[in-house]
Amino acid sequence: MSKNIHPDHLFSLNNRVDAKDGKLVLANMIWVIFALFIGGSAGMLQTFIRAGMFELPFGIGYYQLLTLHGVILALVLTFFFIMGFQIASLSRSAGAFNDKERLLGWIGFWMMSAGTLVAAAMIATNEASVLYTFYAPLQAHAFYYIALAVIIIGTWFSVAGQLMRYFRWRKEYKGHKTPLLSFMASVNNVMWLVCTIGVSMSVIFQYIPWSLGIVETINVSLSRTLFWMFGHALVYFWLLPAYMSWYVVVPKVLGTKGFSDNLARMSFVLFLFFSIPVGIHHQLTEPGIDAFWKGLQVVLTFAVIVPSLMTAFSLFAVFETHGRKLGATGILDWFKKLPWKDARFVLPFLGMLFFIPGGIGGIINASGQMNQLVHNTIWVVGHFHITVGAPVILTYFGVMMFLLPHITGRKITKQLNNMGLYLGYTWTFGMGLMSAAMHFAGLRGAPRRSTFSEYGGADIAQEWITYQILQAVGGTFLFVAIVIAVILFIQLMTGPKTTEAEEFPVASMMDQSVPTTKWVENWRVLIIITVFLLLIAYTMPITQMFTENIPGAKGFKLW
Amino acid sequence: MHKFEKIWMSVGTGSLIIFLVILGVSAVHAGHTPAASGIETINPEYVREDTRFAEPGLHESEDEEFDYNLYFVASAFSYEPSEVEIPQGSRVKVQVATTDVVHGFQVVNTNINMMVEPGLVSTYNTNFDTVGEYLIVCNEYCGVGHTDMTSTIKVVDGGAEDNE
Incomplete structure (x- = not known):
């Protein structure tokens, strides 16, 4: 292709995911469907056990199941989806990968697959019932930690291939602004590379030597702090691909333009800065960290809310402008004009609605004093089920609706579109009920990560059990939704082929021709600011964990 | 814009x-x-040999700011003491240490909620103003008996002086 073509023309020429890249995307997506079924089934069983309605056979433990649920959904499902969707987005917006870039994607895929299988084997044999947060000094089999390290390193390979594709575009079209989707994927990838440094150091230098018996004890505070340095950025790593869809895909599904290219880039840059130096807000009630550093990270956490508000604004700006263009009058009439029969819109839209209480809950959790009341109660579980478990996953479903047939050369039929709508509404009802019950039970003190218990007949525990029964009802609806999803996704890939494949919708922006804000694509500046904030937030707390002579902890296997 | x-x-x-x-x-x-902030170390293998935690339970405080020190030892899967009475209106410095893995220390229906980690003492200063029985639960996964890990705080009527 001639290098003289302006990227905006290229943008319109390049309207599909390259066929070879498509295979890689599809391989990742098949893991997503598989993980959804396994992890979701585990989740449903958990709600039944906690309600006291079911006991596991064959000596399977509740916490074994909980570990499986966490690892398979929070790590495996999301990682494979994110890699697949980002590769598709880059191939669609910046153009096909070259062989080297694609090979890196495949190496990543196989490493992630191998790691997943080994981790699953460790969980299945009850060698790793330590949850996906692997809190030391509970000590799993060394293979569990090694497997998780391999999964993370696998993502690095895939991410490296993606970043190379992005930077190759930049070199080929020097001076032009990069396609928005490719920029967004790159922000998420760079954020990922920085935030996973903490957890990989912890796994490689703490967990693996300790679980192999090379060292006897582990510095628990340090391991937790390094984990959460990654653990909160992880939630934004899940969220940003959903935002990619909200900013770029959804407007095109409506048949209109996105609100602002510059605003979208700016909000992603803010996520890059503020996703990482905030992990200590997960550790507000624990010893080993001074109140000052907890407070500082609370302030930084609040900064992350700003780009979320920007996102909310631009989405509803698009919805309202679009509705008015279609002739809507009055204050809320435009709402009716939205494509309520199109699953590609309804799925992410339901997700956006969940994000309103989800975001409010997030502000509550980050507020130190209120965190005190909800920390480690099932409120928190309710919170992340209406964030990652609804806005993020419903948007992923919405993406899979068009991405699977796009790659396999099929179309969304009317019947499959309707299935998508059923999936959305069933999921919304089930998740709404389950997470509401979790929030209320949490406010009454019910702990998270706990199997069924009457707590010695305490009155308050009876009250919790009532809420747990409601959670089981919600869990049942969610399982029905998962069955619908699995059948839907398989049909989207295996139905009759069509001459023209389903579109991968990519909107242009209202300010498409305006140049980007100056430093937004200056990666050197972006990375320096990111690392600088990370150092401010973490240097002192981590230094103290080394200098204060905290006694190390021996490993325990208490399950 | x-x-x-x-x-x-x-x-x-x-x-x-x-x-x-x-x-x-x-x-x-x-x-x-935030609860439990700061660094006060303790060797998890010698918690019971430590003067602070040799006799878990309620002790009159030598500190003017407090009426009592309340010490809890958390280990899989129980708390010591398993029940404690506190006179209503007491100003109490609650300190908890673990002998093994990470535990939670949540006194349901109060603001007391903190993590307990091996190697460190977790502290929370509070007043017990309302008479009643309060359930303590472990809210951090610690192993198979996690939900068996409970204790009770009974806030009883009248100051310590009024009792025998």
Whole structure:
């Protein structure tokens, strides 16, 4: 292709995911469907056990199941989806990968697959019932930690291939602004590379030597702090691909333009800065960290809310402008004009609605004093089920609706579109009920990560059990939704082929021709600011964990 | 920037700043700093040999700020003491240490909720003003018997002096 073509023309020429890249995307997506079924089934069983309605056979433990649920959904499902969707987005917006870039994607895929299988084997044999947060000094089999390290390193390979594709575009079209989707994927990838440094150091230098018996004890505070340095950025790593869809895909599904290219880039840059130096807000009630550093990270956490508000604004700006263009009058009439029969819109839209209480809950959790009341109660579980478990996953479903047939050369039929709508509404009802019950039970003190218990007949525990029964009802609806999803996704890939494949919708922006804000694509500046904030937030707390002579902890296997 | 965008972002960012000011005032002025902050070390293998935790339970405080020190030892899967009585209105410094893995220490229906980690002492200063029975639960996964890990605080009528 001639290098003289302006990227905006290229943008319109390049309207599909390259066929070879498509295979890689599809391989990742098949893991997503598989993980959804396994992890979701585990989740449903958990709600039944906690309600006291079911006991596991064959000596399977509740916490074994909980570990499986966490690892398979929070790590495996999301990682494979994110890699697949980002590769598709880059191939669609910046153009096909070259062989080297694609090979890196495949190496990543196989490493992630191998790691997943080994981790699953460790969980299945009850060698790793330590949850996906692997809190030391509970000590799993060394293979569990090694497997998780391999999964993370696998993502690095895939991410490296993606970043190379992005930077190759930049070199080929020097001076032009990069396609928005490719920029967004790159922000998420760079954020990922920085935030996973903490957890990989912890796994490689703490967990693996300790679980192999090379060292006897582990510095628990340090391991937790390094984990959460990654653990909160992880939630934004899940969220940003959903935002990619909200900013770029959804407007095109409506048949209109996105609100602002510059605003979208700016909000992603803010996520890059503020996703990482905030992990200590997960550790507000624990010893080993001074109140000052907890407070500082609370302030930084609040900064992350700003780009979320920007996102909310631009989405509803698009919805309202679009509705008015279609002739809507009055204050809320435009709402009716939205494509309520199109699953590609309804799925992410339901997700956006969940994000309103989800975001409010997030502000509550980050507020130190209120965190005190909800920390480690099932409120928190309710919170992340209406964030990652609804806005993020419903948007992923919405993406899979068009991405699977796009790659396999099929179309969304009317019947499959309707299935998508059923999936959305069933999921919304089930998740709404389950997470509401979790929030209320949490406010009454019910702990998270706990199997069924009457707590010695305490009155308050009876009250919790009532809420747990409601959670089981919600869990049942969610399982029905998962069955619908699995059948839907398989049909989207295996139905009759069509001459023209389903579109991968990519909107242009209202300010498409305006140049980007100056430093937004200056990666050197972006990375320096990111690392600088990370150092401010973490240097002192981590230094103290080394200098204060905290006694190390021996490993325990208490399950 | 669009006018509505400016309004929206100003209101949004403005309310975040108000939230942060409230948090800050509450922390600095009212002393509501995060629980268990700071570093006080203890060897997890010798918790019971440590003078602070040799006899878990309620002890008169030597510190003027408090009436009592309340020591709890957490280990898989129980707390010591398994029940404790506290006179209503007492100002208490609650300290908890673990002999093995990470545990939670949540006194249901109160603000007491903190993590307990091996190697460190977790501290929370509080007043017990309302008579009643309070369930303590472990709210951090610690192993197969996690939900068996409970204790009870009974806040009883009258000061310590009034009892025998």
